[in-house]
Amino acid sequence: MISDTLDFFESRRALIARSIEALVPASGAMRGPLERIAEFCGRGKMIRGCLVFLGADSARGRSAAADEGAATTDIGLAAAAMELFQAGLLAHDDIMDRDELRRGAPTIHARYAMEARSRSETTDEALHVGESLAICLGDLCYFEGFAALTRALNGNPRYGEIVGLCASGLGEVAVAQMTDVAWGAGSAEVPEEEILAMYRGKTAHYSFSLPLAVGALAAAGGAAHGVGADIVGRLYELGEKLGVLFQIRDDELGLFGSPESTGKAPGSDLREGKKTLFRSRLLAASPAEEAPRLRALFGGEVETSAKDIDYIRSLSERLGVARSIAEMSRRAGDEARGIVRALPDLAPDTRSVLEGLVEYVTRRER
Amino acid sequence: MISDTLDFFESRRALIARSIEALVPASGAMRGPLERIAEFCGRGKMIRGCLVFLGADSARGRSAAADEGAATTDIGLAAAAMELFQAGLLAHDDIMDRDELRRGAPTIHARYAMEARSRSETTDEALHVGESLAICLGDLCYFEGFAALTRALNGNPRYGEIVGLCASGLGEVAVAQMTDVAWGAGSAEVPEEEILAMYRGKTAHYSFSLPLAVGALAAAGGAAHGVGADIVGRLYELGEKLGVLFQIRDDELGLFGSPESTGKAPGSDLREGKKTLFRSRLLAASPAEEAPRLRALFGGEVETSAKDIDYIRSLSERLGVARSIAEMSRRAGDEARGIVRALPDLAPDTRSVLEGLVEYVTRRER
Numbered sequence: 001m002i003s004d005t006l007d008f009f010e011s012r013r014a015l016i017a018r019s020i021e022a023l024v025p026a027s028g029a030m031r032g033p034l035e036r037i038a039e040f041c042g043r044g045k046m047i048r049g050c051l052v053f054l055g056a057d058s059a060r061g062r063s064a065a066a067d068e069g070a071a072t073t074d075i076g077l078a079a080a081a082m083e084l085f086q087a088g089l090l091a092h093d094d095i096m097d098r099d100e101l102r103r104g105a106p107t108i109h110a111r112y113a114m115e116a117r118s119r120s121e122t123t124d125e126a127l128h129v130g131e132s133l134a135i136c137l138g139d140l141c142y143f144e145g146f147a148a149l150t151r152a153l154n155g156n157p158r159y160g161e162i163v164g165l166c167a168s169g170l171g172e173v174a175v176a177q178m179t180d181v182a183w184g185a186g187s188a189e190v191p192e193e194e195i196l197a198m199y200r201g202k203t204a205h206y207s208f209s210l211p212l213a214v215g216a217l218a219a220a221g222g223a224a225h226g227v228g229a230d231i232v233g234r235l236y237e238l239g240e241k242l243g244v245l246f247q248i249r250d251d252e253l254g255l256f257g258s259p260e261s262t263g264k265a266p267g268s269d270l271r272e273g274k275k276t277l278f279r280s281r282l283l284a285a286s287p288a289e290e291a292p293r294l295r296a297l298f299g300g301e302v303e304t305s306a307k308d309i310d311y312i313r314s315l316s317e318r319l320g321v322a323r324s325i326a327e328m329s330r331r332a333g334d335e336a337r338g339i340v341r342a343l344p345d346l347a348p349d350t351r352s353v354l355e356g357l358v359e360y361v362t363r364r365e366r
Numbered sequence: 367m368i369s370d371t372l373d374f375f376e377s378r379r380a381l382i383a384r385s386i387e388a389l390v391p392a393s394g395a396m397r398g399p400l401e402r403i404a405e406f407c408g409r410g411k412m413i414r415g416c417l418v419f420l421g422a423d424s425a426r427g428r429s430a431a432a433d434e435g436a437a438t439t440d441i442g443l444a445a446a447a448m449e450l451f452q453a454g455l456l457a458h459d460d461i462m463d464r465d466e467l468r469r470g471a472p473t474i475h476a477r478y479a480m481e482a483r484s485r486s487e488t489t490d491e492a493l494h495v496g497e498s499l500a501i502c503l504g505d506l507c508y509f510e511g512f513a514a515l516t517r518a519l520n521g522n523p524r525y526g527e528i529v530g531l532c533a534s535g536l537g538e539v540a541v542a543q544m545t546d547v548a549w550g551a552g553s554a555e556v557p558e559e560e561i562l563a564m565y566r567g568k569t570a571h572y573s574f575s576l577p578l579a580v581g582a583l584a585a586a587g588g589a590a591h592g593v594g595a596d597i598v599g600r601l602y603e604l605g606e607k608l609g610v611l612f613q614i615r616d617d618e619l620g621l622f623g624s625p626e627s628t629g630k631a632p633g634s635d636l637r638e639g640k641k642t643l644f645r646s647r648l649l650a651a652s653p654a655e656e657a658p659r660l661r662a663l664f665g666g667e668v669e670t671s672a673k674d675i676d677y678i679r680s681l682s683e684r685l686g687v688a689r690s691i692a693e694m695s696r697r698a699g700d701e702a703r704g705i706v707r708a709l710p711d712l713a714p715d716t717r718s719v720l721e722g723l724v725e726y727v728t729r730r731e732r
Contacts, residue, residue, distance in 0.1 A: 029541050095498070135501060138501075139458065140541060143508075167512040201395075
């Protein structure tokens with residue numbers, strides 16, 4: 001049930017926020033940067049961190065009590081590590097995409113730049129200082145993430161496996177991001193299979209498979225029984241399906257979502273020339289006479305109006321693109337539900353949260 | 367003997383280069399970025415990687431044979447990890463400092479920008495693409511570093527301690543770098559004790575204490591006997607002294623070194639307004655009538671000529687600043703030699719390399 005999933009996320013989100021806040025020291029040079037990181041993480045949905053709890057519950061066959069104490073235990077800290085990694089990637093991403101707004105507030109570099117400007121730097125110099133500090137803050141997020149993992153799990157028999165998974169999952173994202181930058185810079189269209197590989201590398205493996213697997217492996221140390229490769233493998237596969245569902249929805253929200261609920265500037269995906277599956281299929285299906293308008297819109301060459309968005313929507317419906325992507329989403333959803341159904345030894349509440357998760361990633365509004 | 371140290375560095379450097387090259391896959395999306403990283407690392411001095419070998423030899427009481435096989439063993443891979451971390455920090459640093467030249471070749475972002483420009487991007491857009499790709503490549507260096515550590519040492523009883531040390535050492539550098547950016551942006555002078563704290567955080571702990579300690583801890587798993595906290599602690603302290611010596615020499619080279627041997631643009635430290643100990647003491651000691659010229663030079667407001675550099679040199683000698691810093695360097699050198707003397711169970715060749723290391727960091731020309 002989707003409401004079970006949302007309740008689960010809400011309670012775990014509060015635990016993770018406390019885990020991250022507990023990392024902020026009372027004084028010293030680390031305090032300022034870590035306060036800023038904790039504040040930034042606190043404004044996020046923390047899906048990845050919540051998935052660590054869900055992976056752990058799935059592997060243990062029982063739901064951990066969402067009590068106060070869990071905030072600083074192994075699972076809470078491992079979840080915090082995932083959110084720190086994510087914060088680092090976003091801090092860097094927003095520099096590359098020149099985004100000024102994230103989670104309904106100024107991005108990390110934009111805020112540092114504003115502060116530098118208020119110290120009477122020139123606009124250009126302030127932007128450079130803002131970007132420089134955001135690069136460092138992102139780096140710090142990664143290092144604090146690995147430090148948190150170590151505090152959480154050093155001694156856990158699967159600790160090395162977990163660090164290795166995180167390092168290689170993050171490496172996959174970094175390379176996918178480089179491809180994304182190259183795509184953004186180039187004007188050539190990208191084949192659909194490359195877009196889908198990007199969805200797997202940048203979203204599915206990193207955002208879904210990794211935290212589910214980390215949670216399952218982390219639980220191996222806490223529970224009396226070990227966790228088999230089987231359950232980790234199945235959760236990893238579930239993550240791939242969820243990632244595709246999530247990304248398809250993300251692309252929809254990036255085009256048609258309301259800025260109030262997504263916290264992003266309207267049409268920002270268009271402005272960035274983002275190479276989405278939707279764009280690829282729409283451009284491929286469109287008749288020649290629509291091409292100039294579509295290319296101008298998707299190339300980010302024009303200011304996007306509500307009328308343009310309506311035009312894209314109705315064209316995608318008329319050409320069957322909306323339907324073909326909805327069909328792809330439906331199939332991935334069925335496969336995900338099939339994997340959840342086949343997971344052994346799930347507690348009933350964990351099963352319900354997993355089922356609701358499939359609905360959530362398909363239909364979320366932000 | 368300094369020649370023993372240089373021989374040691376040269377042989378270990380070749381091993382580390384092979385360890386890093388072995389990380390480049392034969393194909394796939396990772397190949398291009400990792401080739402570039404290996405090429406970049408290969409042009410470095412690899413002091414940090416060599417110190418991992420030296421820390422291991424110091425802890426084991428014997429020198430490992432510098433044979434081919436060691437390139438892919440635990441110590442070789444741990445050394446490679448240190449060089450990957452360093453490559454990531456440098457890729458990001460050069461963006462912040464707007465440096466175009468590093469190790470005698472274009473910096474990572476400058477090279478990516480050149481390539482983007484050759485694909486007929488505008489200059490501004492090419493620079494942004496270059497910086498974006500260099501941010502990603504730096505991130506990838508960190509993640510590959512932790513992945514290499516895991517491959518090298520997962521199973522080593524001290525593995526968790528090593529990952530934790532690396533994460534916190536790198537975190538310390540990231541925060542020090544933020545302070546450095548803030549100092550560069552501000553025009554206020556910085557108290558000497560804060561400069562020395564920066565030297566410890568950004569250079570001594572990270573560049574010397576950390577790799578020596580990592581090597582000693584890594585050797586604990588390979589050797590029959592364990593490695594006590596004592597030897598790790600002493601190497602850590604030795605690293606602090608070496609770091610101060612290194613940084614003092616670095617500041618000298620940044621001002622007076624020849625661009626041919628340092629591979630840096632002449633006067634780049636002046637242009638960046640770097641807050642060094644030398645600068646701090648010289649400004650404090652100078653009579654009022656020299657202040658305008660000095661401030662213009664150290665503020666990076668003027669193009670620096672050879673005459674300006676001579677002026678700074680002779681002023682620093684006349685005012686006793688050169689002598690006071692040489693004295694500080696001499697004291698740190700004596701303390702470092704004292705620590706080496708007191709290290710127990712050193713093999714004679716390892717002792718000679720450590721003694722030569724103290725000389726090397728004090729006198730190196732690049």
